[in-house]
Amino acid sequence: MSILEVKGVSKYFGGLAAIDNLNLTIREGEIRGIIGPNGAGKTTLFNVISGVYRPSSGQIFYKAGKRIDGLAASKIAEMGLVRTFQRTALYPNFSVLKNVTAARHLHARENIFSVFAGAVKKIEEVNIKKALEIVEFMGLGHLKNELATNLPHGHQRALGVAIALACEPKVLLLDEPLTGMTPTEKAQMIDLIRKVHQQGITILIVEHDMRSVMELCKYISVLDFGKLLVEGTPAEIQNDESVITAYLGTEDITSLGGEKVAT
Numbered sequence: 001m002s003i004l005e006v007k008g009v010s011k012y013f014g015g016l017a018a019i020d021n022l023n024l025t026i027r028e029g030e031i032r033g034i035i036g037p038n039g040a041g042k043t044t045l046f047n048v049i050s051g052v053y054r055p056s057s058g059q060i061f062y063k064a065g066k067r068i069d070g071l072a073a074s075k076i077a078e079m080g081l082v083r084t085f086q087r088t089a090l091y092p093n094f095s096v097l098k099n100v101t102a103a104r105h106l107h108a109r110e111n112i113f114s115v116f117a118g119a120v121k122k123i124e125e126v127n128i129k130k131a132l133e134i135v136e137f138m139g140l141g142h143l144k145n146e147l148a149t150n151l152p153h154g155h156q157r158a159l160g161v162a163i164a165l166a167c168e169p170k171v172l173l174l175d176e177p178l179t180g181m182t183p184t185e186k187a188q189m190i191d192l193i194r195k196v197h198q199q200g201i202t203i204l205i206v207e208h209d210m211r212s213v214m215e216l217c218k219y220i221s222v223l224d225f226g227k228l229l230v231e232g233t234p235a236e237i238q239n240d241e242s243v244i245t246a247y248l249g250t251e252d253i254t255s256l257g258g259e260k261v262a263t
């Protein structure tokens with residue numbers, strides 16, 4: 001069963017089609033890899049799915065045919081479609097726990113009736129308890145009182161995912177979660193992504209680290225110039241001529257299994 005359907009979506013910036021008549025179907029419960037050379041439109045795709053941008057044309061359906069294109073990003077997040085950012089977006093001078101609690105505040109609709117009922121303190125207690133669970137789940141329990149800005153890069157990224165989890169996603173969009181990580185940090189993040197997936201969360205991951213994408217995903221969609229170039233299993237993608245051509249001259253070609261050519 002599909003949980004997300006992108007139908008004929010385009011997004012123009014001036015005359016440039018960052019996304020060009022794209023069709024994509026994501027099954028409930030999968031981890032889908034989205035790859036493609038720099039500027040292929042991967043981040044733009046996440047931005048149109050999550051409501052940061054309204055598509056120039058086309059439609060996006062979420063869960064049993066609910067149309068979401070054109071809805072506000074906050075509304076889409078509330079429905080369970082949540083993204084992390086390519087560059088980690090955090091409150092640097094808040095503690096780890098406070099970052100996640102704050103994300104829950106932004107997400108939870110603390111309606112006026114519960115305020116009248118004097119339930120504010122109760123809501124706050126529940127928020128902190130849930131935030132703490134998420135922080136521990138992401139392996140950050142020992143760092144809960146540390147300021148976000150003081151965390152090593154790998155833990156900052158884990159916090160970025162914790163902040164997204166605070167919104168209780170059904171679908172999580174991860175934009176380059178492994179960028180700038182050491183091999184150890186990467187291995188830890190891959191384990192965490194698997195753990196999140198095991199909670200029943202559908203995951204879309206944009207990532208340049210081919211080895212990791214191929215390890216995590218059973219199915220991969222390749223974008224090039226805003227279009228869907230090809231979709232398939234890691235083995236199919238690795239051996240696809242059009243994918244190899246699209247990547248020629250980029251750093252990523254070596255990890256696709258091809259020869260890196262001098263540019």
Ligand SMILES: Nc1ncnc2c1ncn2[C@@H]1O[C@H](COP(=O)(O)OP(=O)(O)OP(=O)(O)O)[C@@H](O)[C@H]1O
Binds near residue numbers: 016045
């Ligand atoms: N806000 C914007 N205004 C104008 N052009 C944009 C904007 N955002 C993206 N673009 C352009 O759209 C194209 C796709 O960009 P996008 O960031 O989606 O690529 P990407 O696949 O995420 O690349 P990378 O792998 O480098 O992150 C690029 O040509 C980019 O310059």
Ligand SMILES: [Mg+2]
Binds near residue numbers: 042043086
């Ligand atoms: Mg990008």
